[in-house]
Amino acid sequence: MSEERATRWLGLGELAVLQGQRAGVTGLGSCIAVAVMEELPSRLAVALHIVYPGKGPGSHYAETAVQEALDWLARLGHGLQLKAWLAGAATLFANLSEPVGPKLAQSVLEALATRGIEVAEADLGGFRARRVTFDPLNKTMRIAYGPSLNHG
Secondary structure (H helix, E strand, O other), X not given: OOOOOOEEEOOOOOEEEEEOOEEEEEEEOOOEEEEEEEOOOOOEEEEEEEOEOOXXXXXXXXXXXXXHHHHHHHHOOOOOOEEEEEEEOOOOOOOOOOOHHHHHHHHHHHHHHXXXXXXXXXXXXXXXXXXXXXXXXXXXXXXXXXXXXXXX
């Protein structure tokens, strides 16, 4: 019989420390959902719902959010052999002169690389919204796609 575990749903700019439960984000468009987990067997992870590229106040911003995730893991005595799972950065509206998704993806990937965090799995870009769930016990990411909203 499988163990039933709760899913922690994240809002915009939210950071959650997970100790066994899953994390998820629904309606993920240009934002990016990230889970940072140890490669070693561990129930611990930090999940993020990042909204803006660069640095700024709180976990809404890529650089700040990634650093906050590492700080949490370090406080809890973890942080070795970290990997990241990420999804999002869609371009939902063709009429935008500068879509946010690609800039945000670049910012998140740079923030992870600068801190030595390898990307285990990424599903970035495209033209459809996503619903994503992360499972720290199984080190997996599941994605469900919505319809394409890219109406030029």
